Amino acid sequence: MADMADMADDGFDLDAIDELCAAATPGPWFVRSLDDDHAMNLVAVSTVEDTGRGERWPAFDHGEIVAATLVQQPRYVDCADERWDENAAFIAMARDAVPRLVAEARRLRRMAGEEGVSPP
Template structure:
């Protein structure tokens, strides 16, 4: 989605479907650490404790995405924006459905206003 064109109703439906199909939110950024995933930056269904838990002291089923896994180097953004990417992913979980709903609400208001204006000029 790099187009500058307005989102179509079909595209809004697709975004809505993607959000509904994803693991329920909210999502949180977590910093985890162990010899297998050194300095793991993850997106999780549970908040970060600040303890940098080591496996098996965290439930792997809570992790929905990772933006940094250093040992071995499985996940690593070239620009080193691991924390920022994780925050974006976690925030998008709640923001995308809200943005879709807001676009639909505003379009509905515009349509109602246009219909009202059309009746007034008839």
């Protein structure tokens, strides 16, 4: 049974968020600047740190890639606002930050409950 601190009426089901985090590929995640098979940019989120060499496919292990924010050739992934690097950085950061934020939300909800304050 879920802890009452996890059941606030703020629209955030901390147990569900925790389950998503636990089901995802373990972190940490890193942004990698790679090349696709036509030597065009490929921006990815990976379980392995970027080497700085811009490896060209297939010279990197595709099993290390968690997500891509830019694949130019063929044009599979190319967001309209051109924030490939920023999106990759956010995704990589979220892998470690979201579980920590869930833990902090639980801590604050418990504190509020102990003080008799209803969580928002």
